[in-house]
Amino acid sequence: MKLDACSLKSLSKMELRVLSAVEMGMKNHELVPVELIYSISKLKPSGFRKGLRQLLFNKLVHHEQRGYDGYRLTNLGYDVLALNTLLCRGSISQIGDKIGVGKESDVFLAQNEKGNKLVLKFQRLGRTSFRAVKEKRDYLKHRKSASWLYLSRLAAQIEYRCLKAFYKAELPVPKPIDANRHCICMQYIENSIQLSDATKLVNPFAVYEKCITMMEKLLKIGVVHGDFNQFNILLDEHENVFLIDFPQVISINHVDAEYYFEHDLSCLQDFFAKFDLDLCSVAQLSFQEIKKELDTSEHAKFLNLDEDVDENNSEDEGNEHMMQSSVNNVENYNDEAELDYDVEKDKCYSDIVKKVRDEWKVSESKTSRLRPNMKQSRKARQEIKSVNSFF
Ligand SMILES: Nc1ncnc2c1ncn2[C@@H]1O[C@H](COP(=O)(O)OP(=O)(O)OP(=O)(O)O)[C@@H](O)[C@H]1O
Numbered sequence: 236m237k238l239d240a241c242s243l244k245s246l247s248k249m250e251l252r253v254l255s256a257v258e259m260g261m262k263n264h265e266l267v268p269v270e271l272i273y274s275i276s277k278l279k280p281s282g283f284r285k286g287l288r289q290l291l292f293n294k295l296v297h298h299e300q301r302g303y304d305g306y307r308l309t310n311l312g313y314d315v316l317a318l319n320t321l322l323c324r325g326s327i328s329q330i331g332d333k334i335g336v337g338k339e340s341d342v343f344l345a346q347n348e349k350g351n352k353l354v355l356k357f358q359r360l361g362r363t364s365f366r367a368v369k370e371k372r373d374y375l376k377h378r379k380s381a382s383w384l385y386l387s388r389l390a391a392q393i394e395y396r397c398l399k400a401f402y403k404a405e406l407p408v409p410k411p412i413d414a415n416r417h418c419i420c421m422q423y424i425e426n427s428i429q430l431s432d433a434t435k436l437v438n439p440f441a442v443y444e445k446c447i448t449m450m451e452k453l454l455k456i457g458v459v460h461g462d463f464n465q466f467n468i469l470l471d472e473h474e475n476v477f478l479i480d481f482p483q484v485i486s487i488n489h490v491d492a493e494y495y496f497e498h499d500l501s502c503l504q505d506f507f508a509k510f511d512l513d514l515c516s517v518a519q520l521s522f523q524e525i526k527k528e529l530d531t532s533e534h535a536k537f538l539n540l541d542e543d544v545d546e547n548n549s550e551d552e553g554n555e556h557m558m559q560s561s562v563n564n565v566e567n568y569n570d571e572a573e574l575d576y577d578v579e580k581d582k583c584y585s586d587i588v589k590k591v592r593d594e595w596k597v598s599e600s601k602t603s604r605l606r607p608n609m610k611q612s613r614k615a616r617q618e619i620k621s622v623n624s625f626f
């Protein structure tokens with residue numbers, strides 16, 4: 236299935252319901268037992284089978300036998316869930332070409348009903364080494380483990396929160412439009428190139444000054460970009476600069492904040508060295524001096540970067556409500572912020588799933604493979620219901 240709005244609109248309610256059920260199951264399972272997906276979806280066996288088969292055909296879910304019949308979302312499946320929400324809300328109406336592939340993201344052009352050009356950025360943490368991501372980023376805090384779904388969503392959440400705060404603070408960043416799951420939607424900066432691709436500048440000194448001013452403004456609102464370089468600065472035809480890409484932003488209170496600030500500054504200076512400028516004539520930025528002047532606790536609060544990001548899901552709860560109505564109320568649908576692994580719940584689930592599997596008549600025949608023996612599994616299904624109400 237190609238990532239476009241038309242194919243999304245052709246996704247049936249049933250398929251969407253099964254897809255959402257797989258996502259919910261992934262809160263506690265890397266590979267979700269088919270019985271659990273069936274139970275969460277609350278579909279009739281025939282509808283469930285049809286929906287699941289179609290999702291497999293379209294590569295929205297991946298099937299594996301790991302001692303049990305299990306499914307997980309593919310990147311595309313997770314994209315479809317996010318896009319469906321953005322479409323339902325009217326934030327986008329069309330998806331266009333891929334315009335960027337980063338180490339940890341895919342960037343697409345999109346459009347809304349009014350014809351405004353937009354950008355969709357899908358976080359793909361886990362594309363690089365999963366362990367490297369966990370070591371590099373500070374997302375996990377006290378958690379011992381997390382899935383790629385959880386990490387990607389968290390990265391998007393942080394990036395979107397920064398984008399909104401920076402836009403409000405009148406920094407030159409794309410206008411934030413919407414966000415859902417691991418996807419953020421923002422204004423498309425037309426006729427722009429990455430600063431790294433600019434071989435000639437009409438006024439390189441002015442461009443450098445604009446970049447330094449941006450770094451100073453960021454410090455003054457209590458953050459360090461952490462990846463401030465020529466690849467994350469867009470330059471339009473009038474040599475205006477726009478800052479993008481914020482999942483690695485850290486609070487000025489972070490222990491390594493000064494190190495990252497100095498690193499950002501030297502990257503920028505290295506890039507401008509080729510333009511043969513007298514960089515000393517620009518006011519020097521001192522991390523310590525700016526920090527001293529700030530009430531850093533207030534500024535950090537502004538962005539919530541010193542808080543555990545999981546505590547700040549109120550907006551996304553709204554998003555999930557949209558999702559709920561769009562799949563005809565998949566009951567108990569909840570925020571994926573709970574995606575992190577919970578041993579107690581998982582144990583509970585595994586016991587019940589085992590019970591259901593034992594009680595199901597698993598036939599070799601293709602058609603009856605997913606059909607439970609209704610009488611025998613009633614008790615177990617009731618137990619699943621009680622666990623579902625946990626969420
Ligand atoms: N709002 C935007 N307007 C125009 N182009 C954009 C916008 N956002 C991103 N892009 C394009 O997509 C590219 C990748 O975006 P971004 O840097 O945010 O992703 P990334 O995953 O960090 O990529 P990388 O790993 O290469 O840094 C940008 O270099 C730019 O060409």
Ligand SMILES: [Mg+2]
Nearest residue numbers: 337466467480
């Ligand atoms: Mg980038």
